[in-house]
Amino acid sequence: MKKIIVIDGTWDTQTQAIQYALKASKGTDTEIVGVFLAADSGKETIEKAEAVLKTVKQKMASEGVGFSSYVVAQDAQAFMKRINDLMPASLVIVGDVKFSADMVKGGVSTEALREKLACPVTTTENIAAASHAEEKPSKGTNWGMWIVYAIASALMYFVFFPNVKMLNEKLFMTGTVLGAIATMAVVVIHAWVWGNTTHILPKLFKLEK
Amino acid sequence: MVDAAAQAIDKVTVVTQIFEAAPWTMLGVILLGFLGGTISGFIGSGGAFLMTPGMMNLGIPGVMAVSANITHKFGKAMMGSKKHGELGNVDRKLGIYLLATAAVGINGAVWVNGYFFEKLGKAGSGLYVSAFFVIVLSIVGASLFKDAMRSAKEPGAGPSDKLLKLSKKFQIKPLVQFKVAKVEVSLVVLLVVGLATGYMAGTIGVGGFIGVPAMIYVFGVPTVVAAGTELFLAMFMGAWGAFNYGLQGYVDLRLTLLLYAGSLMGIYFGAVGTKLVKELYIRMVTAILILLCVVSRALAIPGYCKNLNLIDISKENIQMLEMGSKFFLFGSGIVATFLVLFWTFSAKAKEKKSNELGFSHGLK
Numbered sequence: 001m002k003k004i005i006v007i008d009g010t011w012d013t014q015t016q017a018i019q020y021a022l023k024a025s026k027g028t029d030t031e032i033v034g035v036f037l038a039a040d041s042g043k044e045t046i047e048k049a050e051a052v053l054k055t056v057k058q059k060m061a062s063e064g065v066g067f068s069s070y071v072v073a074q075d076a077q078a079f080m081k082r083i084n085d086l087m088p089a090s091l092v093i094v095g096d097v098k099f100s101a102d103m104v105k106g107g108v109s110t111e112a113l114r115e116k117l118a119c120p121v122t123t124t125e126n127i128a129a130a131s132h133a134e135e136k137p138s139k140g141t142n143w144g145m146w147i148v149y150a151i152a153s154a155l156m157y158f159v160f161f162p163n164v165k166m167l168n169e170k171l172f173m174t175g176t177v178l179g180a181i182a183t184m185a186v187v188v189i190h191a192w193v194w195g196n197t198t199h200i201l202p203k204l205f206k207l208e209k
Numbered sequence: 210m211v212d213a214a215a216q217a218i219d220k221v222t223v224v225t226q227i228f229e230a231a232p233w234t235m236l237g238v239i240l241l242g243f244l245g246g247t248i249s250g251f252i253g254s255g256g257a258f259l260m261t262p263g264m265m266n267l268g269i270p271g272v273m274a275v276s277a278n279i280t281h282k283f284g285k286a287m288m289g290s291k292k293h294g295e296l297g298n299v300d301r302k303l304g305i306y307l308l309a310t311a312a313v314g315i316n317g318a319v320w321v322n323g324y325f326f327e328k329l330g331k332a333g334s335g336l337y338v339s340a341f342f343v344i345v346l347s348i349v350g351a352s353l354f355k356d357a358m359r360s361a362k363e364p365g366a367g368p369s370d371k372l373l374k375l376s377k378k379f380q381i382k383p384l385v386q387f388k389v390a391k392v393e394v395s396l397v398v399l400l401v402v403g404l405a406t407g408y409m410a411g412t413i414g415v416g417g418f419i420g421v422p423a424m425i426y427v428f429g430v431p432t433v434v435a436a437g438t439e440l441f442l443a444m445f446m447g448a449w450g451a452f453n454y455g456l457q458g459y460v461d462l463r464l465t466l467l468l469y470a471g472s473l474m475g476i477y478f479g480a481v482g483t484k485l486v487k488e489l490y491i492r493m494v495t496a497i498l499i500l501l502c503v504v505s506r507a508l509a510i511p512g513y514c515k516n517l518n519l520i521d522i523s524k525e526n527i528q529m530l531e532m533g534s535k536f537f538l539f540g541s542g543i544v545a546t547f548l549v550l551f552w553t554f555s556a557k558a559k560e561k562k563s564n565e566l567g568f569s570h571g572l573k
Contacts (some may be wrong), residue, residue, distance in 0.1 A: 161466055165222070168221055180460075187282075188287070190469060191473070202481050
């Protein structure tokens with residue numbers, strides 16, 4: 001069974017983080033654990049949080065998803081102890097939560113969680129941004145154009161380059177406006193042609209889609 | 210003082226002489242391009258602090274190494290900025306404001322650099338560029354290192370906000386808002402930073418080391434936006450620098466094209482890495498690499514001083530120092546590039562693992 005921990009400070013059934021966790025758990029054997037970071041440790045606040053989480057639990061049950069929850073006050077030590085007790089997890093989603101200055105001083109923040117926890121830690125903003133990016137139609141690789149760029153690059157290096165010595169004396173290094181403009185023109189053309197030839201490398205290494 | 214006439218060299222033929230005497234130098238320039246490209250794609254600037262001294266280590270006169278580099282910076286930044294732009298990391302408005310005064314800084318730098326070359330020859334140009342490099346980059350490197358160490362001790366702590374708080378106290382109106390970077394900055398501060406960035410870019414080809422830290426520590430811009438915006442800025446500063454050095458006939462296109470051969474392969478890996486690798490690692494690599502390059506350049510200074518008859522030192526000692534300079538520069542560049550690539554591929558593997566559940570980034 002996999003486990004997703006959702007950390008949020010404004011729980012309800014429509015909380016963005018819980019929606020994402022639900023989406024991710026669909027079709028998999030996944031338990032969702034909610035950690036409600038309360039604004040203070042007052043009795044009223046805790047009771048209110050527990051009531052909200054009860055509603056969320058009912059909603060989860062209706063969706064057939066296992067759900068358990070904890071309310072934690074803004075105390076760095078108590079918070080980290082709770083998170084560590086919940087490990088191992090498959091993912092931590094940080095939702096709409098504000099870590100107090102004392103929590104940050106005590107080493108609790110989204111970035112700190114990323115450093116400390118072995119599992120991936122993401123935020124609702126990151127998920128939203130990535131979802132948006134995925135919705136964009138992929139441009140794909142235009143192999144026809146790539147071949148054109150590759151041939152042009154080969155010409156630049158194997159035909160043009162050996163002649164630069166001669167062209168330096170006649171044009172590029174003459175110290176004239178024409179020479180400077182010609183130099184820049186070559187740079188623009190070459191960077192464009194060679195850049196479009198090499199831009200495919202991260203895709204070839206599967207670093208990008 | 211040295212006789213300038215005796216040191217006079219022909220800028221049109223000097224690169225030809227170097228390439229004909231040692232053809233492997235061309236491979237050295239390509240390697241420098243790859244190292245610099247990967248690192249600059251990763252940290253948003255910084256290729257130049259490897260490439261400029263690296264070319265000087267290969268025997269290229271300082272002013273020509275800087276001019277080849279700034280010309281190369283122009284096209285490389287054009288492609289790098291395109292990539293960062295696709296990733297949403299560029300604040301174009303901020304770039305345009307900084308550019309306004311950077312152009313003036315570049316012009317001043319081109320004049321001073323050319324003056325040293327014409328008056329004191331290759332050694333004079335090398336000494337001026339190296340001394341400037343060592344002084345400025347030791348301050349930048351030490352500050353970055355201190356800040357990175359602080360973040361390492363306190364995970365989650367962002368960049369130091371001391372300068373940011375100070376600049377907020379002295380905010381002179383008018384203030385300009387930048388939506389992508391989500392900051393508000395005094396116009397006066399913007400113009401001063403632009404001028405300093407331009408002068409550094411024109412002198413050692415490393416404007417990003419004022420521009421990026423200033424954006425992060427003085428303006429409060431997120432690191433990735435600072436890196437992307439610097440590439441956008443570098444594109445236009447590079448164009449202006451290339452044009453001005455071109456007007457003085459210092460740009461040998463062969464150096465620029467060889468740098469491109471490596472850099473435009475590396476820059477894409479570096480740019481992908483910014484989205485995958487932890488920010489602390491980015492800052493740590495930058496700081497350590499700068500400091501190692503400073504050591505490398507400092508070791509080269511006695512050689513220039515000897516050529517200018519400023520100090521008396523044996524030939525053997527000079528050779529040893531030059532060897533040490535090359536070792537530090539190429540060694541640190543190779544190790545840093547390896548780390549960038551290793552972290553990028555490792556982070557991708559980790560992301561792939563979490564994607565098996567479909568929720569690492571975009572969910573299913």
